Amino acid sequence: MSKMFLKMENIHKKFPGVYALKGVNLEIRKGEVHGLLGENGAGKSTLMKILGGVQSQDEGKIFVEEVDCGYITPSKAAQLGIGFVHQELNLCESLTVAENVFMGRLPYRNKALGIVDYQKLYLDTEAILKTLEIEIKPTDLASDLETAKKQMVEIAKAISLNAKLIIFDEPTTSLSRKDVSSLFEVIKHLKSQDVAVIYISHRLKEIFEICDRATVLRDGTFIGNCEVKGISQDELINMMVGRELKNLFPKEIFEPGEVVLETEGISDTTGRIKDISVKARKGEILGFAGLVGSGRTELMRLVFGADKIAKGKLKINGKVVKIKSPEDAINNGICLLTEDRKKQGLSLVMSVNDNINITNLKSFMLNHKALKETGERFREALLIKAANLDVMAGTLSGGNQQKIVLAKWLNTNSEVFIFDEPTKGIDVGAKAEIYHIMNDLVRKGKVVIMISSELPELIGMSDRIYVMCEGRITGELNREEASQEKIMALATVGGAN
Known part of the structure; x- marks a missing residue:
């Protein structure tokens, strides 16, 4: 069994009029792809914002590699090796791939004069792109890339931070089948490098295809976790919605008119x-x-x-x-x-x-x-x-x-x-x-x-x-x-x- 990388214990979070998280637990092992599931409003985004340092928990503890991290800030999350690939991509369209990957961390020949060492920047970016086996040049403008390749740049950005855990939030909503297959190959490569992955998706087919384990939240509460291979789709849906959905597509037939x-x-x-x-x-x-x-x-x-x-x-x-x-x-x-x-x-x-x-x-x-x-x-x-x-x-x-x-x-x-x-x-x-x-x-x-x-x-x-x-x-x-x-x-x- 892989060693534990992340442990979130008894996480609580309240907003005015909303109790978003009520004692949620999450455990992520090194080198696993872990599905985070639940209906809209279940608390998934809030939990990930706490992990990324965008928000802080009201109660509860976060352990990374068995060290109590207290409250996490965005810079602390980066230092801990936690990276995000957001559903809505956060690239600067007018910059090159390399400049996006190392934004805020550009190598300088002379920092006082603002002279960037572009040779090192392009070589470092090319090395990362090569590990991902994607056909993008460091000098390509982000605005010229299709959605799937922009997403790969986001992944490259996370890898450049030496990420040990990468969170994918609904990564396939704008991708073709071919691009989804390419993304899954990249995730498998990350897994082979002992990088942990949290995979958030409403597409259950993808959960069964790519995930090892899954954690289910409902109405801000922790419902449970499971081995994906040991559970059926109906059982997983029941955990998510708290009721049995007898027919995923409740089609009614009517006589067509004019x-x-x-x-x-x-x-x-x-x-x-x-x-x-x-x-x-x-x-x-x-x-x-x-x-x-x-x-x-x-x-x-x-x-x-x-x-x-x-x-x-x-x-x-x-x-x-x-x-x-x-x-x-x-x-x-x-x-x-x-x-x-x-x-x-x-x-x-x-x-x-x-x-x-x-x-x-x-x-x-x-x-x-x-x-x-x-x-x-x-x-x-x-x-x-x-x-x-x-x-x-x-x-x-x-x-x-x-x-x-x-x-x-x-x-x-x-x-x-x-x-x-x-x-x-x-x-x-x-x-x-x-x-x-x-x-x-x-x-x-x-x-x-x-x-x-x-x-x-x-x-x-x-x-x-x-x-x-x-x-x-x-x-x-x-x-x-x-x-x-x-x-x-x-x-x-x-x-x-």
């Missing part, structure tokens, strides 16, 4: 969308599949008026409409739940109540009592976990933020709901709630369009699936014939075919 939304040969101005014709009907969930960059999101941006249609027609209830802006789309009953809820879906510094009501402010004079009643109605209906409606949206968990975005659009007269990666970064319990909301919308005669990179989710919840590749529709599958193999075949054939 066509509500139709595109006829639409293309964009950039060449990313090429001559696409699709139909979305009442009473169905219409799925869109495809690899990263296939054009799924770009197509929906055209429908929503966020980008310009260069050619083709858009019809609502059989009538041709001109949608030149999101305002036009909203006026025609179309709403878009964006993939990036933090940058495009919410105002993080505004309150929960203001975010919910922002789409329905029709009067110059605001009736604050009515707005509060509306916010409270949606908070109760969608089970949004917030101390009150006045807290900032940015302080809530990802799952609750997603529910606020949904409440914002439910607070309109929308007929077409476009969900772009609706369950990205949220836990299995919140996913089930989102699926039930989608069923309820379809039951009420609304149209639901869902873009997802999770094939089981698409197959489990869609009535029909369009598959895209290189900006074109390469196939259409109904619920009975859809399979992961068929979808992947259509997603990789190439748009020209």
Whole structure:
């Protein structure tokens, strides 16, 4: 058995109105990949912020290699060999890879004059990149790198600090399958070097693929830890949510009605969308599949008026409409739940109540009592976990933020709901709630369009699936014939075919 590297004992943390951590324990061994699991709001982020020195515990002890560390600061965390690879990457886009890796620790030929020893900087960076077996040059600009390679730069940064423990927070949410495989190879390499890894993810398939052990938190409490090989997915879900989820995809079947939304040969101005014709009907969930960059999101941006249609027609209830802006789309009953809820879906510094009501402010004079009643109605209906409606949206968990975005659009007269990666970064319990909301919308005669990179989710919840590749529709599958193999075949054939 590997030697213990980290031990967090009886950790407590309180915020105004929230008891975030209630006696949580965590033990990490050297050279192991340890999953940290729990629903949104379970306390995972708070626990990691304490470990990284961003926050301090109210009670409890932290031991690193059997030494009591007391309260940890960010600089102390770096000295202890604790590194982070955040879900939202923290690179300076205008700097080179080498400058990002050694930011704040650049080697100088003459520090007084600010003369950097670039030869040493590039050689040291190249040595780290070589150990990771990634094709990036130290002189590459961070802004020129794709997401997967930016993530590798973050890992290189942690290794440059001689990290003995690296925390990966939802590292695969923006990665393709190929990039996920590359990341897992890097994690296996770290493991072989006796580096410990804490792996936070809501994708249980990844937990079973890469993790040795796992610790589960629920509502700020420690539920238990387990050997991953010795537990089933259902048992793990039960530990996380405190109840049995009998069906991960609670799909309800309704009789499809008339066509509500139709595109006829639409293309964009950039060449990313090429001559696409699709139909979305009442009473169905219409799925869109495809690899990263296939054009799924770009197509929906055209429908929503966020980008310009260069050619083709858009019809609502059989009538041709001109949608030149999101305002036009909203006026025609179309709403878009964006993939990036933090940058495009919410105002993080505004309150929960203001975010919910922002789409329905029709009067110059605001009736604050009515707005509060509306916010409270949606908070109760969608089970949004917030101390009150006045807290900032940015302080809530990802799952609750997603529910606020949904409440914002439910607070309109929308007929077409476009969900772009609706369950990205949220836990299995919140996913089930989102699926039930989608069923309820379809039951009420609304149209639901869902873009997802999770094939089981698409197959489990869609009535029909369009598959895209290189900006074109390469196939259409109904619920009975859809399979992961068929979808992947259509997603990789190439748009020209």
